[in-house]
Amino acid sequence: MAPEEDAGTELLLRSFERRFLAARALRSFPWQSLEAKLRDSSDPELLRDILQKTVKHPVCVKHPPSVKYARCFLSELIKKPSGGSVTLSESTAIISHGTTGLVTWDAALYLAEWAIENPAAFTDRCAVLSRSHHVAGRGPAEAGCLPGAPAGS
Numbered sequence: 001m002a003p004e005e006d007a008g009t010e011l012l013l014r015s016f017e018r019r020f021l022a023a024r025a026l027r028s029f030p031w032q033s034l035e036a037k038l039r040d041s042s043d044p045e046l047l048r049d050i051l052q053k054t055v056k057h058p059v060c061v062k063h064p065p066s067v068k069y070a071r072c073f074l075s076e077l078i079k080k081p082s083g084g085s086v087t088l089s090e091s092t093a094i095i096s097h098g099t100t101g102l103v104t105w106d107a108a109l110y111l112a113e114w115a116i117e118n119p120a121a122f123t124d125r126c127a128v129l130s131r132s133h134h135v136a137g138r139g140p141a142e143a144g145c146l147p148g149a150p151a152g153s
Contacts, residue, residue: 009046012037017053023065026076035080050077071110078114 015030038046054060055070064070115122 009037009041009049013049013053016050017057020054020065020073021057021059023069026072029076031076031080038080047077047080075110078110079117 012030012033016034019029034046034050054073060070
């Protein structure tokens with residue numbers, strides 16, 4: 001990454017970090033700058049870096065913002081073009097007592113909503129659902145392809 005591109009990315013990350021930690025209105029975030037950077041950048045990790053500076057920031061892990069604020073922020077962030085894969089990851093540290101009933105389902109709904117709004121991201125693609133334990137009648141993982149997708153893709 002060129003030095004000027006690196007500096008621009010750092011400014012953008014710092015802007016997101018400060019606004020998120022201050023719980024500023026989402027309309028005050030530099031969304032257009034982010035979209036431009038995602039279109040023009042050679043850095044595929046920009047969205048991951050924004051997550052590290054916001055919802056995964058040590059202050060937010062220790063003192064999380066309201067669920068509504070975090071959900072609205074993530075909903076806006078996931079709408080941005082990334083051209084890469086979509087991964088849902090969860091940590092038992094942020095889930096109530098190691099259960100998945102309080103986080104995963106909301107995340108799945110938002111991911112499904114995004115997928116419906118962005119069908120091109122899934123055209124000719126396969127999805128793999130991994131399981132950490134064996135479910136009766138099913139193996140430890142399932143794969144499903146969308147119409148037109150070759151089985152091995």
